[in-house]
Amino acid sequence: MTVTPTPRIAVIVVAAGSGTRLDAGGPKALVGIDEHSILRHALRGVFAAPTAQVVIVAPADREGDALTEAYAAADEADAVHPLASGRRRDLVGVVVGGSTRQRSVAAGLRALWADVDVVLVHDAARALTPAAVFERVIDAVDASGAGVVPVLPVIDTLKRVESDAVVEAVDRTSLTAAQTPQGFPRPLLEAAYAAAEQEFTDDTALVAAHGVSVRTVDGDERAFKITTRGDLSRAQMLVTEQPAARAMSREPAPPAPAVLPRVGVGTDVHAFGGDGELWLAGLRWKDEPALSGHSDGDAVSHAVVDALLSAAGLGDIGSRFGTSRPEYAGAHADVFLDATRVLLHEAGWRVGNVAVQVQANRPRFAARRAEAEAALSTALGGAPVSVSATTTDGLGFTGRGDGVSAFAVALLLPR
Numbered sequence: 001m002t003v004t005p006t007p008r009i010a011v012i013v014v015a016a017g018s019g020t021r022l023d024a025g026g027p028k029a030l031v032g033i034d035e036h037s038i039l040r041h042a043l044r045g046v047f048a049a050p051t052a053q054v055v056i057v058a059p060a061d062r063e064g065d066a067l068t069e070a071y072a073a074a075d076e077a078d079a080v081h082p083l084a085s086g087r088r089r090d091l092v093g094v095v096v097g098g099s100t101r102q103r104s105v106a107a108g109l110r111a112l113w114a115d116v117d118v119v120l121v122h123d124a125a126r127a128l129t130p131a132a133v134f135e136r137v138i139d140a141v142d143a144s145g146a147g148v149v150p151v152l153p154v155i156d157t158l159k160r161v162e163s164d165a166v167v168e169a170v171d172r173t174s175l176t177a178a179q180t181p182q183g184f185p186r187p188l189l190e191a192a193y194a195a196a197e198q199e200f201t202d203d204t205a206l207v208a209a210h211g212v213s214v215r216t217v218d219g220d221e222r223a224f225k226i227t228t229r230g231d232l233s234r235a236q237m238l239v240t241e242q243p244a245a246r247a248m249s250r251e252p253a254p255p256a257p258a259v260l261p262r263v264g265v266g267t268d269v270h271a272f273g274g275d276g277e278l279w280l281a282g283l284r285w286k287d288e289p290a291l292s293g294h295s296d297g298d299a300v301s302h303a304v305v306d307a308l309l310s311a312a313g314l315g316d317i318g319s320r321f322g323t324s325r326p327e328y329a330g331a332h333a334d335v336f337l338d339a340t341r342v343l344l345h346e347a348g349w350r351v352g353n354v355a356v357q358v359q360a361n362r363p364r365f366a367a368r369r370a371e372a373e374a375a376l377s378t379a380l381g382g383a384p385v386s387v388s389a390t391t392t393d394g395l396g397f398t399g400r401g402d403g404v405s406a407f408a409v410a411l412l413l414p415r
């Protein structure tokens, strides 16, 4: 069997420019669009991509501000789409840029970790670049092994002029407008930078001058570069989602989500008669008889796990965390729920909400219901969980007090 290694992707975000044309009284990347800076907005797209390292190239003396922005963006992304591998903060580094964009990229290249093998270079000034553009570029570098630039067709009719006189029309069919992020296999980009003897306006031009062709993928209208006051106004309108801004950007209305929410159900039953203390709904219940089971017998959290797995079509608790797995012996709700959340995340889902009902004579949930909801919700990364409890009027095995039964429904949303 051959194993294809997953490329380790770094994004260099160049943010060291002074913003002469914007003329906002400070470095452009730290100018606000709304309550957030251009850099902070740019990092939203960056952190949504599957990156292993993010190098921010900051203006001299503003590394601290850049790091603050980066941490805020990293935490925001963690809250929405937690990574199984850890916090996005740990991916971030800040270096000081140079006097030209090319020198700033070179500074970023020097900060790459040894195991990075694909590099994307992105202008912070293209603050509203959607995550999909990053994904397209990464996929194309991965598939082709070549450099990749996102492009848009040129819409305007073009003229070559001398002084103020039109000399000739320029055929626009073979022209495109280059955007960022531009992605490259690391050895290619480093070799091209080492060989460059003049200034180029972007990395595609620099690599092309090195004699290596670069491929194109579709860019996006929202990846426009904030250069002038007019561009900043356009960005301001887009982030406040004014309909006028959408019309101005010639952007079609966003399509309906292709993936619909999904619901799932789960039940679980455990008999009293286990060793030790009772664990139910993620809580320890002192002085209550324990439930029996391979893990802690927590029927409530197991029903929740089953509902979540069923909604995602990922099987059930037995097939995922069965009795053959010694690491789950004696495990509590937080272990199962966290592992389930990771499975869901990897399959493209996040938890919308969960409702679970427990049928039992004891323990009495009324006094600890909020505590149980908080424990289960925390273990699921903050999704709302509601817990209700009932007795069965003395009927059945729960009515006889032989055990506990739980029934859960879950709603999943596409990530």
Ligand code: CTP
Binding pocket: 014, 015, 016, 017, 018, 019, 020, 021, 022, 028, 029, 057, 097, 098, 099, 100, 101, 102, 104, 105, 122, 123, 124, 125, 126, 225, 226, 227
């Ligand atoms: N950039 C950089 N280092 C430089 C110059 C530019 O990191 N010495 C970055 C900018 O921060 C920007 C991107 O390169 O994100 C594209 O540059 P541009 O839009 O031209 O930004 P500025 O150079 O800041 O603007 P201006 O040319 O108007 O001064």
Ligand code: MG
Binding pocket: 017
């Ligand atoms: Mg510039």
